[in-house]
Amino acid sequence: MAIRLYNTLTRRIEDFHPLENGKVRLYTCGPTVYNVAHIGNFRAFVFYDMLRRYLKYRGYEVFHVMNLTDVDDKTIRDSAAEGVPLQDYTARYKKAFFEDRDALRIEPVEVYPAATEHIPDMVRTIERLAERGHTYVAEGSTYFKIDTFPSYGKFANLDLSGTRAGARITSDEYEKEDARDFVLWKAWTPEDGPVFWDTPLGRGRPGWHIECSAMSQKYLGETFDIHGGGVDLIFPHHQNEIAQAEGATGKPFVRYWLHSEFLLVDGQKMSKCLGNFYTLRDILERGYKPMEVRYVLLATHYRQQLNFTFDALTAARGALERLRDFARNVHLAGGNEAGEILDETNERREKEFVASLDDDLNIAPALGAVFNYVRDIGRLIADGKLAQQDEVKVLGKLRDWNKVLGLIDLEDETMTDIEVLQMIELRTQARANWDWDRADQIRLELERKGIVLEDRRGGTVWKRK
């Protein structure tokens, strides 16, 4: 059974089959590194991550490219405002992006091409477009001539025939022949300061969209499997990518286009004006954990708008705690061997998990399968029907799913902190003497250090809060 994905190109859910058997070539639009990425950006990045992880889970070899836009109006403007060289300025936010990526357990992809390191590739793409008659030059800038690409607008389901020359020309694009045309190569202006490249196209810098066409094709070929991005990129960015790539090669560019919906805050799109703008760092400062953020970003289907709230983070904390406690309870199980019933349960829930995610990455029922499994096994443990030897199978299953979800640290459950164990031993003695005050005092003391105790039949166990 094939994975089914919603393809923006056809506006339908389709069976996914890569161009080359067993291999997926994937490109996703990355951040513009002009400041710290916000959680709306990370919703898209977490979505790409789950897509990539799930493709791998289903046996595909994935080659994934994500661009870093390190030259554009904003990076130039803001670096100039600070008086810092562009490279130094963007390096700072590339670093921040990778830090946040790691905190959110987003897997590194195969290649992170930066725009500034691929100027010759972009120039070559523009030259190919010129050879095929898709461009014109005006006042040193090179433009894409929309008239030469008849299907322009179709990808976004937009009828652009009303937007003709002269209709909406603003002051800084007066040299365009048609308001719908977009710039491929932008001639140097004094505002660009030291940011320019001398190329056959003249002194200047690349336009907004060309990097994705040039870099994706460089690493993935002229036609590749999946291209992802946020819905806001459908138009104009992805439409322009298609025009550029297909205009240059005459071949289909991308086979499956996937778009993640917006993250909203207070029911509205995140924006600085509304003051509902959050970075991961903002949220961590409020005492939430990266995994809680990942859970929230992951738990809503990617084509559904997600209204971000702090209540959701709190709910995520509870759900994650249930998963972690479950892993520990399995580790501490001391019943009889489960036998066949365990294999049956594993198989049944695995089927549900895969069937759900095969269906356009339908995450909710997949998580439902995980939590139902937690209850299935919890019941076995409570009934004394799970043995310590069964741990391998159960945690193995959890580990499998975690390859896709990336929500729990299963290796983190080390129970060997000597100091804590000594405290527990003191408390156990106190309890043996019915000295409840002393016992509670020790428990409280540990709690202040973030250690929670639980008294089980087999003895006291602990966990970090």
Next chain:
RNA sequence: GGCGCCGUAGCCAAGUGGUUAAGGCGGAGGUCUGCAAAACCUCUAUUCAGCGGUUCGAUCCCGCUCGGCGCCUCCA
């Protein structure tokens, strides 16, 4: 104005033309326990924004209304 999405329990969120409308968080009760925690058990939507229509039968299909959100050359 054009295009599109959404409205399911206190909150989040699946789902199906007809057996019990997943799951998570929260809440209530119970078992266990010195107490607590975890775990397990039970309960927490006679109902799926509203009104019509199609149908033997609709939360699911169609239409309208109301409400929310996004895109239509900054944007994940």
